[in-house]
Structure formats: C-alpha cells, structure tokens
Amino acid sequence: MKITGVICEFNPFHNGHEYLLKKIKEDGASHIAVCMSGNFTQRGEPAVYNKYDRCRAALQCGADLVIELPVTFALSGAERFAWGGVSLLDSLGCIDELFFGSESGDTALLSRAAAAADAPGLSELIVKNLSGGMTFAAARQAAVAELCGEGLSAVLSQPNNILGVEYIRALNRLGSSIKPVSVLRMGVSHDSGDVSGNFASASYIRGMIGKDQDISKFVTEKAYDIFSGTDDPPPPGGRKEKLIPMLLYRLRMMSAEETAGLPEISEGLENRIYSAVRKAVGYEELVGLIKSKRYTRARIERILMYALLGFRKESLPEKPGYIRVLGFNERGREILRLAGKNNRLPIIMKYSDIKKHSRMIREEYETECRADDIYALTGKNIHPCGINMTRGLLRPNIPDSQSILN
DSSP, rough: OOEEEEEOOOOOOHHHHHHHHHHHHHTTEEEEEEEESSBBBBSSOOOOSOHHHHHHHHHTTTTTTTEEOOOHHHSSHHHHHHHHHHHHHHHSOOEEEEEEEEOOOOHHHHHHHHHHHHHHHHHHHHHHHHHHTTOOOHHHHHHHHHHHHHHHHHHTTTTHHHHHHHHHHHHHHHOOOEEEEEOOOOOOOOOSSSSSSEEEEEHHHHHHHHHHHOTTTOOOOHHHHHHHSSSSSSOTTSSSOOOOOHHHHHHHOOOOHHTTTTOOOOHHHHHHHHHHHTTSSSSHHHHHHOOOOSOOOOHHHHHHHHHHHHOOGSOSSOOOSSEEEEEHHHHOOOOOOOOHOOOOEEOOOOHHHGGGGGGHHHHHHHHHHHHHHHTTTTTOOOOOOOEEETTTTEEEOOOOOOOOOO
C-alpha cells in the first residue's frame, strides 16, 4: 500500500480536483485519504454544499477515505488550516505522502521557502512591517525578501504556494515522516474570474451556483449528479445570506471585551469592529467599514463567523483531538484497518463513540455539532433536528460515517 493524503475543501469538487487525484494515482498511490473542511470554510463562509454531499462527491471521483478537518481549524488562516490538516493526516500513522497543487509545482523550492519562513530574525522583521500597515502576508513576504532574497520571497506571493509552504512547515514542526509532493496547479489561478476549457476556479463555480447557472461543464459527471440531486440545495443568493441577520444581531449584543476575545483580533481591530457594527445595517456595509489596507476581507469574514459560532481565542484547541471519519469505500476501509494499528488519536465513526473520551475531546466535538446546527439554518429547507446525546445539544439529523462502495 502507498497511501497519499490530500488536505482540501472541495467547495465544490470540480475538474481541477479530479486532475489532482488522477496525478496522485499516476504517481503510484494505491489509496487516497482526504482531510476535508466540514460545513464552514477558510474564507469565513458556509460551504456551498454540505460536508456529506461533498464527501460523497470525493469518494465517487477518486478518494477512498474522507476525514473531517474540524471547524476550529477549517475556519482559519493558512497556517492554522494547514497545521490542523497535517496533524490529522500524520495522526493516522499510515500516510506516506502529502500531495497538493501549487502555482510553483516545485516541491524543493517550496521547501526552501518554508525554511525561509522559519528563519531566525524573521519574526522581528514581520512585526516591524506590520507596524507600517502591511497585511501579514505582505509583511512576511517583505521580511523573507530582506533576509533570503527576492527569489524565495516571490514564492510567498501566490495563495496555493503559501498553503503549500504552510503544509511543509507543519510537517517539519511535527517531525513527520510524510513526504510533501507538489504538482503544478492546472487550469486557472485561485479565485480567478476566467475559465480555461473545462477548468474554472471554485469561487467562479460558487458564483455560478449562486446565480442558478449550469455548472456541469466544470465538475465531473458523478459530482454533478450528487450536487444536482441533493436534498439540501443552496438557497437562492447563497447560504451566507441566511446567516446575516443572526450575525448582525450577535455582533450588536457583544461587548467590546467580548469582541476583543475573538480569534485573529489584534492591534485594536476590535475597536473597528465594535464601532462598525453600530453603524452598518447590512453585511457589505459592515465589511466595508472594518476593511483597511492592513486587514484583508478574508480575515474580517473569518472573524465575523467566529463571532456567530461563539469561538473565543482561549477556547481554540492547539491540535485536533480526534479523527472524525465522514465516509469511505473498500480501499478506505483498508486505510482504516491500517490506521487502527498506528493511529495516535481516537478515530470517531459515529456520535456514540465520543462519549467514552475525555471532556476536552467531547467539548471539541460539541463545537462541531453547534456549527452544524447553525449550518442547518442555511439550507433551502431547514433540516429536521435530532438530539446529540453527548450533552443534549440539538443537531441536524445527519448520518454517521458512511461506507460508499465503488
């Protein structure tokens, strides 16, 4: 067995993702394990399709095992997102490679950039650049340019390269035996508004879905069948629109001290948010009042979602506490058998599994259930609710881990 891991959102699964999984098989992998964001994503939004539909699409299109990246890591910047995903794959104890696409496609170059990002003295330069009003990404890129040269600095200017660098940094930090392998990103660039043949970016496809346009050209036939046949379709205008009234209410009920306690808040950003929420009457106006040259829209939207979901800086776990299995096929079952002999975290297959674990793990799991409760409000039809017996919390009536056979 040669097991390759992938960290992803598949929001939604499209032809570029299928290309990546095919390249993995061409590289000699016999099994593919995917660590996928759940119902909320890195850009601070609810996923366009729920995690079970996206899991089914992944399994039908080349993946063998899908585990969930917990919401406290999925809804994060590149460093924490990568740290969570790499930690989970490493904890399975049987992953040989981590495969990812990048604008560079050069694993050795990305590894050098990862070393530069951890170079002595870099943190001080970053702080200095931040004080000049730069975003973190720009501040780090300028610091690397000063210490290590423009060649490595240029690598940190493109989003998939940045994520690849963070994967490698996480592997190094863990001392993991997993080998990083990057391939050249195919088709169009991240967040591109252009198309290239049958390739379009996930953000472009999500825009089409929001306008109820036909996406069949840009997603595989099997994925299209799943998405078009779902009983939980995204509503007109998108899922986030349904959360905005709740979000504005939540923000206006928060004190200045509560706002300051949100993750990713620093350098007085809480004051901008606290002031803006008392002036804005809509979401775009709110983001516009908060946004500045220093704070990116993605960071602001993540912070707003943290507020809605009730996240606090001190409550975020340092590492995932369990491995939650969303779905698998027969090859995925083989991965799970091997992981069962080598795993360094408990593997959760169904809701009842969580009751026998520590309070810390149960609380982390309940955070996920609460996020799923909120997500359930974004559907075209509100999901019926059942009871999460961990502590009596309401949760959407969604399935336990599924075996989806080829």
